Amino acid sequence: MLGAVDAKSEGEVEEITPINCEVGEWELHPANGKPCVFQTGNLKCFSSNVRSIAVEPAHGGESCPSLSETVECACPAVAGDGHKVGSEVCDDGNVENGDGCSADGATVESGWVCSGGDASKADLCLAASCGDGVRAGAEECDDGNNADNDGCASDCKVESGEFFCEGG
Ligand SMILES: [Ca+2]
Ligand SMILES: [Ca+2]
């Protein structure tokens, strides 16, 4: 047997050591600015990190692990985008004041109630009540009371006649 081994070239008798795959560090892709998508009841943002092979596996060594990974990134709340998320008190789908939800989404305006908003849909803002002195939503007027015959009816409709309403 020894004689047979000797007959081979030097390279062939060398013990073949398996070479395991080695990969580089993750190249972290910036997550900020990635588009947010609506998924499983929430707004989510995904980013991909990649890494490359530093040493190719050989001679039956360990193969390479995944070279990319998907990571979830923060989806910041954006006022008025119609998605009520994070710290937003309300999101009515716009950046206007005076319609129930403030432009910055931080305040439900006095005299209004906003409800129904979540990560998938905007809030609907309506008048809190007729007679609270704030004309809101579908109220034609709100004179701060629920009396009729004073220009603004108890249902917050303008009364016809010689009344005129101001303020409210
Ligand atoms: Ca929003
Ligand atoms: Ca608004």
Ligand SMILES: [Ca+2]
């Ligand atoms: Ca009102």
